[in-house]
Structures are given as structure tokens and as C-alpha cells.
Amino acid sequence: MRLSKTLLPTLKEDPVEAQIVSHKLMLRSGMIRQLGAGIYSWLPLGLRVLRKVENIVRQEMDRAGAQEVFMPAVQPAELWQETGRWQQYGTELLRFRDRGGRDFCFGPTHEEVITDLVRNELRSYKQLPANFYQIQTKFRDEVRPRFGIMRGREFLMKDAYSFDLDQESLDNSYELMFKAYQQIFKRCGLSFSAVEADTGAIGGSDSHEFHVLAESGEDAIASCSNCDYAANLEKAVAGWPDVVACRPTAQMQKVATPNIKTIDEVAGFFAVTPDKTCKSLLVETDEGRFMLLLRGDHELNEIKAANFLDGDNFRLMEPEEVKKLTGVGVGSIGPVNISLPIIADLSLKNSSDFICGANEDDFHLTGVNWESDLPRPEFADLRNVQAGDSCSRCDFGTLRLDRGIEVGHVFKLGDKYTKSMGMTVLNQGGREQTPLMGCYGIGVSRIVAAAIEQNHDDNGIVWPIFLAPFHVEILLINPKEAAAAQLAEEIYKQLQESGLEPLLDDRNERLGVKFKDADLIGAPLRVVIGGRGIKEGAVEVQSRVDGSSEKVALDKVGELLINRTKGLLQES
Numbered sequence: 001m002r003l004s005k006t007l008l009p010t011l012k013e014d015p016v017e018a019q020i021v022s023h024k025l026m027l028r029s030g031m032i033r034q035l036g037a038g039i040y041s042w043l044p045l046g047l048r049v050l051r052k053v054e055n056i057v058r059q060e061m062d063r064a065g066a067q068e069v070f071m072p073a074v075q076p077a078e079l080w081q082e083t084g085r086w087q088q089y090g091t092e093l094l095r096f097r098d099r100g101g102r103d104f105c106f107g108p109t110h111e112e113v114i115t116d117l118v119r120n121e122l123r124s125y126k127q128l129p130a131n132f133y134q135i136q137t138k139f140r141d142e143v144r145p146r147f148g149i150m151r152g153r154e155f156l157m158k159d160a161y162s163f164d165l166d167q168e169s170l171d172n173s174y175e176l177m178f179k180a181y182q183q184i185f186k187r188c189g190l191s192f193s194a195v196e197a198d199t200g201a202i203g204g205s206d207s208h209e210f211h212v213l214a215e216s217g218e219d220a221i222a223s224c225s226n227c228d229y230a231a232n233l234e235k236a237v238a239g240w241p242d243v244v245a246c247r248p249t250a251q252m253q254k255v256a257t258p259n260i261k262t263i264d265e266v267a268g269f270f271a272v273t274p275d276k277t278c279k280s281l282l283v284e285t286d287e288g289r290f291m292l293l294l295r296g297d298h299e300l301n302e303i304k305a306a307n308f309l310d311g312d313n314f315r316l317m318e319p320e321e322v323k324k325l326t327g328v329g330v331g332s333i334g335p336v337n338i339s340l341p342i343i344a345d346l347s348l349k350n351s352s353d354f355i356c357g358a359n360e361d362d363f364h365l366t367g368v369n370w371e372s373d374l375p376r377p378e379f380a381d382l383r384n385v386q387a388g389d390s391c392s393r394c395d396f397g398t399l400r401l402d403r404g405i406e407v408g409h410v411f412k413l414g415d416k417y418t419k420s421m422g423m424t425v426l427n428q429g430g431r432e433q434t435p436l437m438g439c440y441g442i443g444v445s446r447i448v449a450a451a452i453e454q455n456h457d458d459n460g461i462v463w464p465i466f467l468a469p470f471h472v473e474i475l476l477i478n479p480k481e482a483a484a485a486q487l488a489e490e491i492y493k494q495l496q497e498s499g500l501e502p503l504l505d506d507r508n509e510r511l512g513v514k515f516k517d518a519d520l521i522g523a524p525l526r527v528v529i530g531g532r533g534i535k536e537g538a539v540e541v542q543s544r545v546d547g548s549s550e551k552v553a554l555d556k557v558g559e560l561l562i563n564r565t566k567g568l569l570q571e572s
């Protein structure tokens, strides 16, 4: 590609709207431009990278035996009504009507569409297992689209759906996808981690997310220092260290605590550490209202709580609602003499002599103990793990927390969709059987941003070779210098003919601008042609990866660039 004939609008300054490195660099290097909130156009440079990711994904999916299909983005409401998701999906689902007044949505995902397709086309167990995938535009009306294409509203996803006759076969399909994903992210040059993920409303079966570890990640990932346990914070479970058994020593007392509301204030007032206090939270689901108890130094994990309570529409009650229900402010509610079902976090099981709200404004209770002051409630794991907690899988490790960007998700769905949509095949015995399903997503466009988060320096992007939009940038110092221009053309052709992808900066631009842009664009190799070098019979070859440079004789440079690039491609 010739820069003089390419739309590659680089920017000198960081755009104000961009908060994270990948968003800044994608705008600055002219990869993308925003059309509306969470909606982006891909310019030539960006599209080249996106296509590279797509190709890697496609190759590995094909290799794993999945079949490529391409399904409509626009989906009729009837399908979503069959599975109940027309109601459940909420405002992330972009809904609209056609001229005949029929309801449609723009697909955020395709379980309904694929299940509809296969229920009409697959008839026999002999056609299973089957796995269908597509690389396609999705739309989700995200509450907070941000970070450029990292969390867009319109984005490119690879989604795959497997159909198996029984659990063992589903386990096998899942495993195949798991391995294909490892291969895909490795080839994309990403340092990633597969972590256990919450299965939410669908419940029960396995789910893993693939995370690229980066500061800007929106998810928290817990991992063990000793074993291979890793889980999304939403799901992570801490081990229970041998704590001293509950040893009540104090009598419950009511103490005036004027204007003392938060846990820190309470702990400060009584001169104790926050773990000696107990937090009371009121929540509501379709099944009713509950009081949840946590140790003062712990945070509620709403997903665990919602899963445990099992009712739909879990939510924390607003302070005004709490006041209306109990007659006291949120800072003063507590579990003693409250007429609500109580569920306490496991870590409170052995607590004794703790401090909690007194259900009277500006009063707290101290020296509270199970049994003597209130019945032992039901206990459950309700909290977020914290850095330093012990591991639940091994005896020695402690957990650490990192930030992660979710680039992929694999999920055993079971019969949720096949059952509700009446998909069956004839089994060996000639009977109708409902197949089990798995679904497997990859954020193709998000990978581009995630790769930049992990591969950049102060000057721009440093592309891993397999995602690089160009393998080599040929930086022609002055296009009017005939001998240099001719050499640049020759190298450009030579690289193209050997299957590499060169970028020729043949613009009439200041040298400083050319170097800055080259750093920004981030081709792994660069050759600088012109000026004194030509007269001396040499050009300079530079590595974007380690900044090293060397002088190479004019007649050797093409071959050297080809060998170097091929070397990089083989190493990766």
C-alpha cells in the first residue's frame, strides 16, 4: 500500500474523548472514526488488522471442525418470544418495526436464529455433533459504550453454536473450542488467561471467559499464586482459612452513635478493625425482600446473591425504600429483631462479639453473638474475594486480583434453547431427542483494541507480527530523490512478490512527520531509504519492537527484510 494514496489520517495529539491507550492510538493512527456513540467506521489501516484477526479466527474454527455460516443481523421478534428473551433481554436489545408493523430486533447474539435453522435442517443423530459459526456484526445498546471499539454498541463478533446428542459429546465439543480459543489468542500475540465464569440465569454448567490482562480491563480476575485456579470476580470463591471458632465473651449492648453511619465511621468510633463490624443490606427479588449480612471489610457480590436467592430481578433497595420499610436509615439497620429472612456471608459464621446497626437511628449494638442475641441465619457465599484471600482449590495459595479484558467466552448451554424451541433429532433408537447446545463467542473487533493495550509504547503501536497491518514500512525520505525512489519501488515490489505486506511512505512530508507516523502505525520492521545512505550504498533497517537498527547494503536489503519477516512469522 502506498501512503500517498491511502486514507490514513494520523493525529498528533491525543483526542480528548479517548481515555485508554488503545482508543487513543486507534484514533491517532487513523484506524477508526466515530459515527455515533459506540458506532465506528473502520478505515483502511484498521480494517487490515480487523481482517487479520478474522482470518486467524476463521482458520482455527475451520481447523476445529466448525462450519461457517452467515446469519441475518435483523431477527424477527417471534423467535425471541419463543425463548422468552423478548421480555427478558431488556434495553440492550435494539427493537424496531417494519412497514407492516411487525417487531424485529438487531441481533445482539444468535442462539434463537441458529436453533431455528437447525431445527428445520438437522433430523438425525448422524448429523451430530455439529458446530456452526459466523463472523458478523452485532448490536447491543450498551448502557455505557466506551473505550472506542472496546465496548462498542455495534461490534464484530465470532459466534459459534454446537449441537450434541449427549453430555459427553457436548463436553468434547466444548473442549475442542477451548483449545481452538487458546490457539487463536496465542496467534494474535496476546498474553491471556482462561478463567471460570458465572453461568448466571442459565445455571449449572461450565463457562469460561478468556481475558487479556491489562490495566484498562473492565473485569476483575482472581487467580491463585500456587495452583491454576483463576476465576472472574463475579464467580471467584475464597478458601476458608482455619479460623478460631466463634467465642462469645461480651454481652450485647446498645450504644448511641450520633451521625455514625458508614462502616469506616463505625469502626473508627468503636476503635476496632472493620472486620469486627457487620454490614446489613436489604435486597429485593420477585420472591420477596431479604436482609443480607456481610463482614464490614467485605463487599457484596450481587451475582452470587442473585444466584443464591434464585428469584428474578434482584436489586439492592434504595435508601428511601429501606427507611419506609424499617423506619430507620440504611446506616442503622441490623439483623437483631428484624422480621425479614436473613442470609449471612460464610465469613460471618465464626464471628463473635460483632457490631451492627440497632434498627434505631443513631444507635448500634456491640457484643452481638449468634444464638444468644439472634438465631443463626442461613449462610452462603455472598462476597467478592479480596487480594490475599486463601485459594479455594489448593492448600497453599493466596488469591491476587488483576484487571482483564474479556475477549472470548465459551459456555455450555445445555437444552435451554433446543428445548424451548422444540429442536429434536432422531436418536439411535428412532426416538426424538433434544440435543444439547454450547455457545462460543469471540470479540473480533475487541481483540484489536486488546492487542494494542498489550503492545504499545509511548510513541505508538508495536504490532505483534500476525496482526500487523503491514510487515515492513518503507520510509522514503524524499520522493523527489530519483535513485532513492527507484530503490524504494524495487523493494516494495520485491516484498509484495514474496507474499509480504509492505507500506511505502512515498508522501511529500517532513521527515519528522514520517517517523512519527511510522512509530504510530507500528509495522514491526522499517527501512529508511534516501539521503546520505544511498550515496554510501546502504540503507537503515530498524526494528519497531526493540528499536535496534543496522546498516544494510543496497543489494541485500530486500532479501534481509523478507528473511527477517519470515523469521518473525515462524517464531510466533
Ligand code: ATP
Residues within 6 Å of the ligand: 109, 140, 142, 149, 150, 151, 152, 153, 155, 157, 406, 407, 408, 409, 441, 442, 443, 444, 445, 446
Ligand atoms: P461483556 O461482559 O464485556 O459485556 P458479554 O459477556 O456481554 O461481554 P458475550 O455475550 O459473551 O459478552 O459476547 C461474546 C464476546 O463478544 C465477549 O467475550 C466480548 O469479547 C465481545 N463483546 C461483548 N460485548 C461487546 C461490546 N459491547 N463491544 C465489543 N465487544 C463485545
Ligand code: MG
Residues within 6 Å of the ligand: none
Ligand atoms: Mg455484555
